[in-house]
Amino acid sequence: MRIICSKSRLHVLVKVFLVVSVIIALLTGCSYLKMTYTKVKLKLVGSQDPKPQDIKQAFPAKCGVLMGEVTDRTNRHQSIIIVASPSQNANIIADYTVLARPGPYLLFLPEGKYRIIAFKDLNNNQVCEENEFVGQLDRPHTVFIVAEQVIGGLDFEITENKNNPFVSYTDLKITSPMTGGLNSLEQEGSINLEHIFFSKEYGSMGLWNIASFIKKLGINIFGLTPYDPSKVPILFIHGSGGTPRDWEFFAEKIDNEKYQAWFFYYPTGLRLQTIADLLYEKLSVLHSRIQFEELIITAHSLGGLIARRFIDRYGANKKAFNLKLFVSLATPWAGVDSAKRAPEKGLFQYPPAWRDLAPGSPFIMDLFQKPLPPHFGFYLLFGYQSTNMLVNGGDDGTIALQSLLDHRAQSEATKCIGFNENHASILFSEEVVRYYQSILESVDGHT
Numbered sequence: 001m002r003i004i005c006s007k008s009r010l011h012v013l014v015k016v017f018l019v020v021s022v023i024i025a026l027l028t029g030c031s032y033l034k035m036t037y038t039k040v041k042l043k044l045v046g047s048q049d050p051k052p053q054d055i056k057q058a059f060p061a062k063c064g065v066l067m068g069e070v071t072d073r074t075n076r077h078q079s080i081i082i083v084a085s086p087s088q089n090a091n092i093i094a095d096y097t098v099l100a101r102p103g104p105y106l107l108f109l110p111e112g113k114y115r116i117i118a119f120k121d122l123n124n125n126q127v128c129e130e131n132e133f134v135g136q137l138d139r140p141h142t143v144f145i146v147a148e149q150v151i152g153g154l155d156f157e158i159t160e161n162k163n164n165p166f167v168s169y170t171d172l173k174i175t176s177p178m179t180g181g182l183n184s185l186e187q188e189g190s191i192n193l194e195h196i197f198f199s200k201e202y203g204s205m206g207l208w209n210i211a212s213f214i215k216k217l218g219i220n221i222f223g224l225t226p227y228d229p230s231k232v233p234i235l236f237i238h239g240s241g242g243t244p245r246d247w248e249f250f251a252e253k254i255d256n257e258k259y260q261a262w263f264f265y266y267p268t269g270l271r272l273q274t275i276a277d278l279l280y281e282k283l284s285v286l287h288s289r290i291q292f293e294e295l296i297i298t299a300h301s302l303g304g305l306i307a308r309r310f311i312d313r314y315g316a317n318k319k320a321f322n323l324k325l326f327v328s329l330a331t332p333w334a335g336v337d338s339a340k341r342a343p344e345k346g347l348f349q350y351p352p353a354w355r356d357l358a359p360g361s362p363f364i365m366d367l368f369q370k371p372l373p374p375h376f377g378f379y380l381l382f383g384y385q386s387t388n389m390l391v392n393g394g395d396d397g398t399i400a401l402q403s404l405l406d407h408r409a410q411s412e413a414t415k416c417i418g419f420n421e422n423h424a425s426i427l428f429s430e431e432v433v434r435y436y437q438s439i440l441e442s443v444d445g446h447t
Helices: 007-028 031-045 052-058 200-208 210-217 244-253 272-290 302-316 337-341 353-357 362-366 407-412 430-444
Strands: 063-072 080-086 095-099 103-110 112-120 133-136 143-145 156-158 220-223 232-237 259-265 294-300 322-329 377-383 415-419
Touching: 052 103, 052 210, 063 080, 063 112, 063 143, 063 272, 080 103, 095 103, 103 112, 103 210, 112 156, 133 156, 200 210, 220 272, 232 244, 232 302, 244 259, 244 294, 244 430, 272 302, 272 353, 294 302, 294 430, 302 322, 302 353, 322 430, 337 353, 353 362, 377 407, 377 430, 415 430
Parallel strands: 063 156, 232 259, 232 294, 294 322, 322 377, 377 415
Antiparallel strands: 063 103, 080 095, 080 112, 112 133, 112 143, 220 259
């Protein structure tokens, strides 16, 4: 049976959508609106051939990530535009990255087969023209990506190649460099945590509007200072809806003579396996560039799940660096009960990550199938300051203690320590930081 909506009925549905969306937006942040509006448009109005931008906006779980690095062998130093086009139609732009200078690129794409092409805006008219084509990915000539996949190592050089693959120019309007002036460690840069891109607004965008977050900020590892080989990096991983600024208190308290603070900044709405794969690729590329020898990981909430899955892959592959220590804070090892109630279908869906956070999900059940590497320190820190007396067994104001203290995580932990803090305040507690400092000192004493 086919149902056709009249214009009047469609207008009523749109009004209902707007009312509900405003209510949800007040609770979750306005980033929710754009994602849901696009989803409603595709479902109610329908589309036989939806635009890649709409798919990315409305259904990020149907997308994957391509990553690589561009080197420039020419003497022309204009901005570089990396374009992904469907292999069957080079004049459609599925995604693009603008680089102020040669370096790493990242593309967020609906599943399909793509060509990766490079342009330089020689006349600064914000259009990719035929005579501005400077290179393309040749091996492989096309890349096929499936949903939730991460493919790295797609490196290529920019040359003076005159063989343009386009029949006509592609009218692509350039906005701004991906990170808007934020230089990652791969780019030998440093950041200030007071930058607006580390505000709650952008953390919410990463949860509810994944495509816009990636277009605006990318997915990167940042440092407060450029890499110093005399110091051990501590990689801080924030939780759901968070940003690196969540770690400001911790970063101020570490011994800056021994350690350097790094931050993994990512859209928290993505599937957790995808995020863990992105972290693996990012650290692999970063290691190939700066050859760091040791790494400490400290993660909050959902970030702990990502770190644990990353460690699985780290342990299964050739170890390029020594992973010294893992400290988790308030991590829901057995999942989050509220995620079970998140709808998988319908107009008002939750971020893809909710599917993994649900207790009993394949991600949660598989999380401890591989043991931690031998001689590896794992400290499990949690809070027990409950704000909900109705939760059976207690919680930290957000996550049930039963999940925070999942027996599988406890069995792996070197130590398991509780604090009179809630899910958020554990990141700003003097007592927690003092204990964290003692963990670092104890690890130093055994190296």
